[in-house]
Amino acid sequence: MSEVLSALDVINKDFKRSLRGYDPIEVDDFLDLVAESLHFYAEKCGEQERKIHNLERQLEDYRNLRESLQEALLMAQQSADEKIEAAKREAEAIVAEAKARAERMLEEASRALDRNKAEIERMKKLKISFVAEFRAVLNKYAEMIEAEMTDDES
Template sequence: MMLNPLNGLSFFKKDQAMRLNPDDILTKTFTRKVLGGYSSSEVADFLQSIAGELEEKSKEREELFNKLSEREASIREYRDREEILRNTIASAQKMADRIKQDAEKEARFILEDAKQKADIIVQDARDSLKTAYQDLSDLKRIHIQLKNTLKSVLQSHQDLLDQDPIHSLLPDSFQSKADSSLIEKKVHESLNKAVQSKESL
């Protein structure tokens, strides 16, 4: 807090009139006595000297008052500037706080939005991976089923190839007769070949 240098110096107030001024001294008259009075010339000289001194002091007082008035005006100006500066700093601080709060709020919103989007992406990735595993499991199961079916079909064809289709279609009695006729035929052919060999000799 700045102090007013004029405080306590009431005698410097311009509106406070001095009790005496040079004109009062110069125009002062004294009652003359017949006997035992002072020398009028000495009194006049002394009053003239006092008036000059008082006038000089009055001028000095006026100059000092003007300087103090200027100083007081400067102090008031500095106080006004200080008040303006304090208000400016307070306004800037409020604005900085508001900007900081808005920035923090925006940052929280961005982080929350990014977190939600990241959670959605992670959940979608998990669902996709789960679906891929399920599809792979289904493909393996289908592959095993097709493999077993193919093996069964191949085994069936192999069994058919291993069987005699003609004999399997003939009755048992017919098959026995056919075998006997075939044996007899083979025997006759062998005998004929043997006879022909002997005749050629």
């Protein structure tokens, strides 16, 4: 079937008259019915084509939206990954700084301990020296008192 008939083609179609032909009124009535059917289906077809066109447009919109959402999701994921990586680097820097600070504090405490130990050692030596000098002074006074007492007895 190479040619599609329209309702107007059916309405305007004329047939030759013959002696033993069909009843022209029945043929005209049937052609009117066929024309109405063709018109109805042509409108239905046009309506379906419009619906298809609208659905195709919506489908394209949804595809574009999907692509946009996928791009946004990808960008959000990349941003989140970058922020996580930056936070890890910052945490590592903070930990490294804290370790370095702790090392410095330990070194300072160790030096202070060494200074305190040296000071204690110096104080012990001073004490020993003071005790020895004090004993010497006491012995000297004891000898002086002893000498004084022996002089008084004689």
